[in-house]
Amino acid sequence: MALTVKRLSLVDWRNARDRTVELSDAMTVLVGPNGCGKTNAVEALQLLTAGVSFRRPTPAQLVREGAEVGRAQLEAGGDGRVMDVTCTVSQGSRRFTRNGKPVRPSGVAGELLSVLFTPDDLDLVKRSASVRRDELDGFGSQASPAYGRLCRDYGRAVDQRNRVLKGDDLDVGLLDAWDLSLASLGGALLAHRRSLWEKLGERAREVYAELAPAEPLGTEYHSSIGPVDAGATRADLEELLGAALAESRERDLTRRQTTVGPHRDDPCFTLSGRSARDFGSQGQQRTAVLAWKLAQVRFCEEHLGRRPLLLLDDVMSELDEHRRAAVSAYVDGGIQTVVTTTHLGYFDEATLARASVVPFERSDDGDEG
Template sequence: MGLALVRATLSDWRCAHELEVGFSPAMTVLVGPNASGKTNTVEVLQLLTAGTSFRRPSPADLVRQGCEAGRAELRLEGDGRVVDVACIATVSSRRFTRNGKAVRPSAVPGTLLSVLFTPDDLDLVKGPAKGRRGEVDGFGSQANAGFSRVCRAYARSVEQRNRLLKDPACDLSVLDAWDASVALGGATLLYHRMGLVRRLAPLVQEVYGDIAGGERLEVAYRCTVPGVEEGMGRDAMAAAMAAALAAGRADDLRRGATGVGPHRDDVDFSLEGRPLRTFGSQGQQRTAVLAWKLAQVRFAEERLGERPVLLLDDVMSELDGTRRSAVSSYVDTGIQTVVTTTHLGYFDSETLAGAEVVPYGEHA
């Protein structure tokens, strides 16, 4: 069974003075008008399961106006275990605890995996590549703690190399050392990213086909490092990265930035062999994003042996009946789901009958 959400408690957090929300093991619907605090609750669920927030707030943003500190707590239960995760925010800092002991934000993932779907995610296919890279890295970091460390190490190496490239008195022997660090870190990140996308791709294709009635969607990682190919080992990837950095050194020195590496890569979505970004309708693009999210749920269950929580923030109004039914079908398989909405009419009576409905604002 694994762990599941039981209760979230907010004190002087965002706009809430005191709020406690209990969760159904199946679907919990948070219903109320806009700006009533529903998304704040979903943000807490993501923050205390993934260690990050899709809103990217400063610590001060999390503290209720006029207060010195805010606190968000989450209780998880399952398999005979009880886990309490909390975040305490002040105007200048935030810290996490698990069962009362301080932990780093990077240590929060791994307790309960969450998959978040927001209206902004609907632009994943046609938006900038940075969003697609972040989507892969965010899920990978929850699925494997080592993935998160690899991402951070590579980002630090690129940052240090870029700083050196901008220095008019750049020491080339020091640059050689950072080239080696970026090549090794980049190859490790590529190895993990490409492997994750390769495993997710058939699940995305299957889910998309179920929703869209047989259309063939393909997902592939597009590596921009010359010489790197699918199926390569890390050593071969590192050699290709090193060669690319050497070949591009003059350009990098002129621009003051590292021009090659996984921080420039992308994930391609294609439908029947054509780029979905340019040839797909809005409905097809949205179906692809939904399939991507639901494939993460499938991956967690089938590959990791974990049952994640699915967080849906105000997306039901953005989906048509077919896509809403696809989401509901995953809830019916036993996936714990928390969904926010302004209108219960987006759900059929059968779905609502088995759900916990939590009113916010004027609905409370």
């Protein structure tokens, strides 16, 4: 039995004065009206497992109005181990601890994997490429600390190169140095990202075929450095990116920003060979996103040997009966799941009989969630 979350405790966190939620090893349903704190609980679980929040809050936004310190804590157990992760927010800062020892936000990820699905994710297919890059890199950073370090190091290198490009006096030697660094880091990131994209894409295609066998889902990776052979090595990618940076230098100087590299790539979906963004119906696009999220669950099980915590924030109301049944099937397969809803009617009686239902009531203390 892998680690599962047993308990979530919130003290002066968002709109919660003092709230404890006991979680089932199977499915926990948080039910209540909008504004009662259900999403706040899901956000805390993501923050305590991935080190980041999909809302991207400032520290002050996490502390209940009128309080000076806010705290979120999860307790987990399994495989003969116990673990707690705490995030304490005060004076404009966030501090994480694991079993009482300080840890960086980036160090939170990896012990307990989580897959989050929100209504905003249903637009993943038709939104900008940056959203899909962030989705892919966010999952990759949870699955592999090395992937997360590459993302951070590459991002810093892009920022530094852009500073040189924006400077009043161009330092060609410094620009050359950052080109070398960017080619090395970008080539490594591109190799990792393309590999992860293909593995997740394979599983997404499998899930989509189960949900909608009539039209095949495809996944493509459009690189800003041009066409890349499927068998390209990390060294090949470093060389290609270095050449692309040299070729784009005049354009970059004119625009004063780095216009090629993994931060400009577009991982995208197709349906029957055509762009899902441009030609897919809303139902097809939503099925593609659902397949993508469930592919992450499948990847964790098959490649990492662990089952993630599946967080579903008010998505059942956005899915039709067929797609809700597909999600329920994954939950019934042994995936620990926390789902929020305003209405239990979105679940069949058999699913609810196996779930732990936790009522949430509207609080007079704070914001919506």
